[in-house]
Amino acid sequence: MRASTLKPHSTLTRPASVALGVSVLWFSLLVLLPLALVVVASAEDGWAVFWGTLTNTQTANAIQLTLTAAAAATAVNMVIGTLIAWVLVRDRFPGKRLVELLIDIPFALPSLVAGLVLLSLYGPNSPLGINVLGTPYSVFLAVLFVTLPFVVRTVEPVLIELDTDVEQAAESLGASRVTTFRRVVLPALTPAIAAGATLSFARGVGEFGALTLLTGNRPNVSEGAPIRIQSYLETDNTAAAAAVAVFLLLVALTAIGVFDVLSRKVTRHAD
């Protein structure tokens, strides 16, 4: 143990304590208190009402659709996202910068506009003759769009760190390219893929804006859970809205927890 390698952290000075106090207060008023009130509102009318809301046919269908669409889109992202990351890191081709830009567009594009944009190609006036409006596929498509960058951007740095030396070593030991990928590359990427998938799933479950215009919001068919919250709000049924919201919140929190664990695994791997 060397003194110079000890953490530089110091205990709070007086101005730092004040800054911390003000920051935490602001954060609590803006974020923690309102979110806590959602939990309170969902429990206000008792467990039976809470459970009744979630098992109401239309709500249950909405939740099921959202979870299925998010899971399906995440599964696609795990494969195509890894492939995109691979191409970005290992291949050179003209227009690569444009591809980089396209990948990040879903991060920056307002999600409502994302729905509008997709509607122009996959809506009633589709030049391809594909119309997802009012079908369950619309939810899948919306989620697929908004979650595109997650797996790509978590896998990319790991792939850059991963030395091609290791692969060449494996190949020099007689492993085929497929074996090398399966036994050497994939295990190194797995934590990153899983972390990206978690983020993608959490985002997919909560997606609201992109669904608004693209899905048509047909009850029991193309209505996602976040849209269901909105319709409860429009009918002033706050408790029911809060019940569904708490469910989504739990999913988000679980995802954060899992992501936290996985990203620490990724960092350890990088060491």
Add this chain to the structure above:
Amino acid sequence: MRTRTPASVVRIGVVVIYLFLLVGWPMGRVVQETFFTGENYLTMALADPSLRNAVWVTLAAAGCAVVFNTVLGVTLGILLVRYQFPGKRLLSALADLPTSVSPIVVGLALLLAYGPVHGVLGAPLAEAGVQLIFSFPGIVLAVTFVSLPLVLRAVIPVLQEIGTDQETAAQSLGASGGQVLLRITLPSIRWAVAYGVVLTLARAVGEFGAVLVVSGGIVNQTETATIAVQRLHQGFETGQAYAIGFLLALVAVAALVIVTILRPHERND
């Protein structure tokens, strides 16, 4: 890797086609719908005072969010990286919460806290004559909430990377805590802050769900650009909906381009 194998051609092909179908072509269609379907809908939309108002409301709210979140992000970033205090890990984890919560849940949460009728804090405030929800401050709350951790997350890795050597050196040269902050720490993280600000701005401008719940969406007053897109689309003014959509997409792409320009700065500094 420089040589192009058949496998790499297939890989690149799959990726390019996928991205073209999912992102590229739809984005192109917006341009087409805005400019090449008979009218120049962009000029038309911008001539509409209610839409111009919506754009201003959006920009003003986003500006407020940038100010709040920059102050909070830089403060909290320095506290989390440079100091040791109980509950630090929890605070760091909770700070990410706002980006993981569904926007519609954010709207609901703010309504429950600050709504003028049922809001726990909102009702007493309304009695005192302060209305946050269904007015401009509500929009600010919503967009600040959803973009909260972006500056913080941009600043933290840079603070960690630059370490404390420069700060210690400045101290040994006689600089006080405030002088170290103003002359060393803040200038060292300025590109990261700029990066976070651009992301915050883009996120705040594009927010829809949370704003929809808390703004009331009153045309000419509390209607933001995204809410206007929805109104226009539902009112079958598709061309103008696409025009505003085009504007928002332009902001998004501009943000991405600026961010790519800022990124290398961070490393070279």
Add this chain to the structure above:
Amino acid sequence: MGIEISGLSKHYGDFAALEDITLSVPSGGLTALLGPSGSGKTTLLRILGGQETPDAGTVHIDGRDVTRVPAQQRNIGFVFQHYAAFKHMSVAKNVAFGLEIRKLPKERIRQRVEELLQLVQLAQHGHRMPSQLSGGQRQRMALARALAIDPSVLLLDEPFGALDAKVRKELRDWLRRLHDDVHVTSVFVTHDQEEALEVADTIVVVNEGRIEQVGTPDEIYDHPATDFVFHFIGEATRLGEVLLRPHDVLITAEGEQHPVSTARAGTISRWNRVGFEIRLEVTLDEAVQQGPVHVQLTRTEAQGLGIGPGDRVQVAPHPSAELRPAGSH
């Protein structure tokens, strides 16, 4: 005057970084704190600089008790291993920093910065950014920055540690010459004994939070006070009952008259040429020790003695060699 350290202790949890250190650093000298990693030398330096506070003991600089004085008010120049350059400021701005903090008149600052850049041979580089300088140049800039405030003491933490071998050597010579001109009381931390022997007026050998020996480079090298110092400064080998420096082994070919009558016979079992130097091993005939005896010669000496790999030889300690009793096997 100079630095007076008395009864200094510092613990990190159970780990004692420094234990009851008492030391007097003379004014105007260049003192090396030498020790292995984890010996506490850096902690000691950081306490002098005010970056750490001791658990017990006092530090006086030029007669003033600074034990609880914050770093800002100590007027100490500190040079860091990794330069700690202010990356967003030009070289001149870096050097001017301490003076601007002290609110000196602009013109005065400009003159002083020019002077210092001249002193550290960076006069042409004032407008550059630190990222445009080499490692050696950056360290010279850091030195100018520390000297700018006319510090009562200059502290350097492994100042050459991040540089490559050749630059390190140049910068060492340069620092030695600079110190001869500037005469500011300086303390530098190093784990490199060669660096300490070459640059310092006084060496303080630190180990496991304690001071092993204080002395001039010659005293430390020729008369190590403890086994630790003997082993840490330079190489050591065993010959029968004693430990000594490999170049203090007197060797002759078999059949020649050995100047020491108690010389032991053996065979050269290993012969290694490293540049101008020969490092060889002699396996003794008698089983008085486990390993071979290590011997260091110059090439010229080896040629003069007429010995080579595999030859029969006699070895004994040089009569003037510093010997230490060897422990058990």
